[in-house]
Amino acid sequence: xxxxxxxxxxxxxxxxxxxxxxxxxxxxxxxxxxxxxxxxxxxxxxxxxxxxxxxxxxxxxxxxxxxxxxxxxxxxxxxxxxxxxxxxxxxxxxxxxxxxxxxxxxxxxxxxxxxxxxxxxxxxxxxxxxxxxxxxxxxxxxxxxxxxxxxxxxxxxxxxxxxxxxxxxxxxxxxxxxxxxxxxxxxxxxxxxxxxxxxxxxxxxxxxxxxxxxxxxxxxxxxxxxxxxxxxxxxxxxxxxxxxxxxxxxxxxxxxxxxxxxxxxxxxxxxxxxxxxxxxxxxxxxxxxxxxxxxxxxxxxxxxxxxxxxxxxxxxxxxxxxxxxxxxxxxxxxxxxxxxxxxxxxxxxxxxxxxxxxxxxxxxxxxxxxxxxxxxxxxxxxxxxxxxxxxxxxxxxxxxxxxxxxxxxxxxxxxxxxxx
Numbered sequence: 001x002x003x004x005x006x007x008x009x010x011x012x013x014x015x016x017x018x019x020x021x022x023x024x025x026x027x028x029x030x031x032x033x034x035x036x037x038x039x040x041x042x043x044x045x046x047x048x049x050x051x052x053x054x055x056x057x058x059x060x061x062x063x064x065x066x067x068x069x070x071x072x073x074x075x076x077x078x079x080x081x082x083x084x085x086x087x088x089x090x091x092x093x094x095x096x097x098x099x100x101x102x103x104x105x106x107x108x109x110x111x112x113x114x115x116x117x118x119x120x121x122x123x124x125x126x127x128x129x130x131x132x133x134x135x136x137x138x139x140x141x142x143x144x145x146x147x148x149x150x151x152x153x154x155x156x157x158x159x160x161x162x163x164x165x166x167x168x169x170x171x172x173x174x175x176x177x178x179x180x181x182x183x184x185x186x187x188x189x190x191x192x193x194x195x196x197x198x199x200x201x202x203x204x205x206x207x208x209x210x211x212x213x214x215x216x217x218x219x220x221x222x223x224x225x226x227x228x229x230x231x232x233x234x235x236x237x238x239x240x241x242x243x244x245x246x247x248x249x250x251x252x253x254x255x256x257x258x259x260x261x262x263x264x265x266x267x268x269x270x271x272x273x274x275x276x277x278x279x280x281x282x283x284x285x286x287x288x289x290x291x292x293x294x295x296x297x298x299x300x301x302x303x304x305x306x307x308x309x310x311x312x313x314x315x316x317x318x319x320x321x322x323x324x325x326x327x328x329x330x331x332x333x334x335x336x337x338x339x340x341x342x343x344x345x346x347x348x349x350x351x352x353x354x355x356x357x358x359x360x361x362x363x364x365x366x367x368x369x370x371x372x373x374x375x376x377x378x379x380x381x382x383x384x385x386x387x388x389x390x391x392x393x394x395x396x397x398x399x400x401x402x403x404x405x406x407x408x409x410x411x412x413x414x415x416x417x418x419x420x
Contacts (some may be wrong), residue, residue: 023068023069023070023071023078024068024069024070025066025067025068026066026067026068027064027065027066028064028065028067028419028420029062029063029064029065029086029419029420030061030062030063030417030418030419030420031062031088031416031417031418031420032059032060032061032062032142032146032415032416032417032418033057033058033059033060033062033088033089033415033416034057034058034060034146034367034369034413034414034415034416035055035056035057035058035413035414035415036055036056036057036058036146036369036411036412036413036414036415037053037054037055037056037410037411037412037413038051038053038054038056038409038410038411039051039052039053039054039409039410040382040400040404040407040408040409040410041053041407041408042406042407042408043403043404043405043406043407044377044378044405044406044407045403045404045405045406049403049404049407050404050407051400051404051407053410057089058089058146058413059086059087059088059089059090060142060145060146060147060415061085061141061142061143062085062086062087062088063083063084063085063086063110064083064084064086065081065082065083065084065110066081066082066083067079067080067081067082067083068080068081075118075119076116076117076118077116077117077118078114078115078116079114079115079116079117079122079124080113080114080115081111081112081113082107082108082112083108083109083110083111083112084106084107084108084109084110085106085109085110108127109127110127110165111127111128111129111165112126112127113125113126113127113128113169113171114126119175120175121172121173121174121175122172122173123170123171123172124169124170124171124172124173125169125170126167126169127165127166127167127169128165128166128169128171128185129164129165129166130163130164130165130166130169130185130187130203130205130222131161131162131163131164131185131205131207131220131221131222131244131246132153132154132161132163132164132165133153134152134153134218134246134248134260134262135209135211135216135218135248136211136216136218136250136252136258137216137217137218137248137249137250137260137261137262138152138153138248138250138260138262138303138305138319140152140305140307140317140319140353141153144307144317144355144357144367144417145317145353145355145357145367145369145413145415145417146367146369146411146413146415147369147371147383147411147413148319148353148371148383149303149305149319149320149321149351149353149371149373150321150351150373150381150382150383151262151264151301151302151303151321151322151323151349151351151381152262152303152305152319152321155244155264155266155299155301155323158297158299158323158326158347158349158378158379158380158381159266159267159268159297159298159299159326160242160266160268161222161242161244161264161266162203162205162222162223162224162242162243162244162266163187163203163205163222163224163244166187168187168188168189168191169185169186169187169188170185170186170188171183171184171185171186172184178212179210179211179212180208180209180210181208181209181210181211182206182207182208182209183206183207183208183209184204184205184206184207185204185205185206185207185222186202186203186204187202187203187204187205187224188202189201189202189203189224189225189226189227190202190227192227193227198227199227200225200227200239201225201226201227202225203222203223203224203225204222204223205220205221205222205223206220206221206222207219207220207221213252214251214252214253215249215250215251215252216248216249216250216252216258216260217247217248217249217250218246218247218248218249219245219246219247219248220244220245220246220248221244221245221246222243222244222245223241223242223243223244224241224242224243225239225240225241226239226240226241226242239270240268240269240270241267241268241269241270242266242267242268242269243266243267243268243269244264244265244266244267245264245265246262246263246264246265247262247263247264248260248261248262248263249261254308254309255309256307256309257307257308257309257315258305258306258307259304259305259306260304260305260306261302261303261304261305262301262302262303262304263300263301263302264300264301264302265298265300266298266299266300266301267296267297267298268296268297268298269296270296295328295329296328296329297326297327297328297329298326298327298328298329299323299324299325299326299327299347300323300324301321301322301323302321302322302323303319303320303321303322303351304319304320304321305317305318305319305320305353306318306319312359313358313359313360314356314357314358314359315356315357315359316354316355316356316357317353317354317355317356317357318353318354318355319351319352319353319354320350320351320352320353321350321351322348322349322350322351323348323349323350323379323381324348325345325346325347325348325376326347345376345378346376346377346378346379346406347376347378347379348375348376348379349373349374349375349376349379349381350373350374351371351372351373351374351381352371352372352373352374353369353370353371354369354370354371355367355368355369355370356368363418363419363420364416364417364418364419365416365417365418366414366415366416366417367413367414367415367417368413368414369411369412369413369414369415370411370412371383371409371410371411371412372408372409372410372411373408373409374408375405375406375407375408375409376406377405377406378405378406379405379406380400380401380402380404380405380406380407381400381409382400382409383409383411
């Protein structure tokens with residue numbers, strides 16, 4: 001009897017070892033820290049709302065991740081990932097100035113999911129990147145430097161992209177055929193709806209990628225139906241919606257040197273007022289603007305980037321982006337004409353980035369960056385990508401707010417980045 005128990009125990013151990021060999025876990029991450037100077041001056045309201053030049057040590061999207069797969073047999077595979085932001089300057093998982101409002105906060109706060117794949121493609125459930133990334137076409141931002149132009153990902157400053165890294169996502173990715181791959185995303189946006197309120201918060205995104213030889217193309221379309229407690233019957237506002245369409249193209253030469261361009265069309269419709277119908281306030285891009293209820297706000301953006309490797313150890317990065325003035329259609333509301341209120345004039349923004357990057361190895365590099373954002377008097381775009389909040393005096397750590405509209409942003413940084 002004792003021998004049988006021993007045999008069963010050995011068989012159990014062997015069987016468990018066999019299952020363990022069918023799965024794997026990879027640990028990876030990035031350290032990205034810099035010494036910089038930041039300033040946002042010349043605001044419409046005067047020096048009282050300016051951010052005077054300050055010297056800082058900043059962490060930009062440092063991270064640690066765990067991912068793995070398990071072969072389930074019959075062509076099926078289980079895939080999972082848990083990626084977390086880490087603040088290597090102040091500790092914890094918050095943004096660079098210790099706040100917890102960034103889209104990457106907390107354990108598994110970055111892209112994290114469980115998925116099932118086969119010859120038919122892959123389904124994923126979890127926190128995923130919807131719409132805002134541009135893949136191989138433009139990854140300047142925190143993937144290459146401490147920050148980059150906001151116009152290539154988060155929108156025109158005034159009109160924000162419909163999604164970024166988002167929770168509650170179901171996605172499907174097709175197999176890659178001749179360089180083409182498609183994807184569809186559904187965002188369950190009403191999970192936190194309170195009792196007795198509408199559950200119309202949701203969204204979706206469609207994506208098409210082409211990567212073949214020196215050409216990379218990416219098209220994204222996304223629409224977000226914002227949770228609206230007023231309900232569908234409100235004739236003035238309806239359901240607020242944020243819509244974005246984006247086309248990104250790149251040409252690669254001499255290996256990974258490339259020229260890329262990102263074009264986007266962004267719309268916020270049925271904007272709801274939180275005050276009166278003649279002097280409403282509404283949140284736009286994480287900040288407060290002055291609009292009447294029912295308006296539709298549209299803005300186009302474009303961003304071009306050039307990355308050139310002069311050798312295996314040195315490359316330069318040049319990026320320029322622009323968003324012309326937004327257009328405002330009064331879909332049920334009109335401007336009051338009051339000088340303190342928002343109007344669509346002077347809402348343009350331009351962004352300039354120049355950087356050099358020296359590679360000590362394939363994983364470790366040092367960079368020198370200079371960036372400038374020029375805002376119209378009614379815009380407040382800032383360098384806020386991946387937790388790099390420029391306006392650290394803002395308690396929300398979301399960059400500048402409407403009080404700083406018209407301010408021009410200047411950043412100079414020297415940083416060290418390591419991928420593991």
